[in-house]
Amino acid sequence: MSAFRLHSVSGGGNNPTLYQQPLCEREFGVRAALLMSAGVPFGGSSSSSNSMNTSNGNSLNNSGNDINMRRGQVLEVRPYVIAKNFNNFVIDDRRVDAPLPDPLTISSSRMKQCKPFVIAGFQLGLITPEVEEVLKEYAQVFVIKDQCVTLVDTLNTYDSRTKAVAAVLKDMRSQDKFLTLRGWRDEFFEVRINTGKPSIMRMERAATCIFGIRQFGVDINGFVNHPEKGLCIWLQKRSDNKQRWPGMWDNMVSGGLSVGFSVSETAQKEANEEASIPEDMVKDLELVKTISIFFESERGLSPNTEFIHDLELPLNFIPRNQDGEVSEFQLLTAREALDMVLSPKFKTTSCPVALDFLIRRGVLTDEMEPELERVKQLLQIPLLDFYRKLDE
Template identity: 25%
Template structure:
């Protein structure tokens, strides 16, 4: 039977998991690494202990879900919705345009905080790009090079202070589409406030390195990680529009491989059947919201979600609800 390793992190209030597979391939995703979850949904569909009182017993007593009736996929659809919230509010955002290319979207309320920085952000009156507000957001024409734009926008982000929490001092390349010309670099925590599409394939290597450090995966094994596709979503929350593309990787581990805590950030590992992992997604909110999408994609690709189940194609399509470009 295909099994996955899960671990519990001691560095966050709610449990944190990583999936490794000693027999069958496992998903790794650059944007939603199971080994670095930061935010949790706290609602759960059955009574278990929470927070620091969480135990592995909670994992193993997740109830079984029906496999073949019309409700079999309902729990998966619920998790898709958690990553695609309030899509009807897209009309509240105006295009963010650089060199005639739409690179993102800015909420009209957030735009009010940008307007005082007239030497950086301007708002031409023009409906060319489909704005509902008769204008769009762009950078001042004096900012003509990527380096100038990066510095100017960084100063604005810094000036906005607590309006943009979680500053990581990690710059993210900004382009109109994956692989296209990079216009400037933006603080990663600020990307959702400008509706930037975070997808950087180089992060896959960083994730693998992080997994090596946390679980003691030899480099000779981690280098065999195979890219297997991508999932995407659009999540709107207040001024934020997350247009994320998560690149997925399979990493096949030897049957006798046992993860070991290497950096002090992991409490323990357990081997859990992949069918139990599927039930965790259906019935709980243990995993980080966008990790659910990556694991669900794994379940599709390895036959754990079958086409004869009602809603199969709709669920498969919903894993790529965002802007895959």
């Protein structure tokens, strides 16, 4: 099932608009996992998700889809399938009994339809056939070749590229070409193959998924070692006003790496804005690792790399949001947190961060998920195999 479609808009003239009937991002999550864990191919559904009730952060009810959390029994909702789903761009067969490609590479039937987006000798993104058709309208900026898409030769500096592409995006937005541009944020991401490499230009954050630009973010796993309940984890519920994944549960703190901020600066900024974590606690932030996934939704392509931080918090700390992007926080036991992560209410592209933490802490075991080693593989999609300087 392709996540990119052209749909005519009634009363909208002769020009079709991309993504007017979007495929729900969450359809790649638990409802798909429930079907494919049973070996049933998933083709999408518009049915409403099951409700999730929480009370004081201590109980969860998944409305008939209860997950068996007892040791020694395999989970009904398989983390292995969910891991395939948040890598749906690079995994063709996402059923539970389907093997992973060996070696695991950025290659799939969907990718073979796309062209690399190349600027100044760097392979920086991917252009789908549907996006390519739109770019043909902007020949003053984009050059469509047989093997790749690039920019015209005169756009040979950071500023000239940024300015020209911004003008195109402004026009696309005015014509409602892409659903993702409705979430315009006036926030810019650097376009580069890695955080340690030079930036080729900057681009509006909402537009990066149109071009398959690699995105970088930071995440903070806030946890408490409770004297009675053991390991407990803070989760946030996203505001209903968020452009993406509104009203869904998420990791305690997360945010994209914007222009002008380092990984450390972004983590500190987001910790303050999203959860009011004071400086004396933020200093204990531990950068643990990075994880990478490649997800496709109705909004476009998301090759994401997340810088994962762990932060142990005191028992008396209660996070409070300051930027209006979080509606509430809940402190859950580790088992309840796993239940939440495997529920339809959890943001699909945040699942890898939470699953990684639960694996590292021994909460999610190979008794619960026999394919645990493959889940770990799917947290490390080798994006550098594609996003690279072409002569390296």
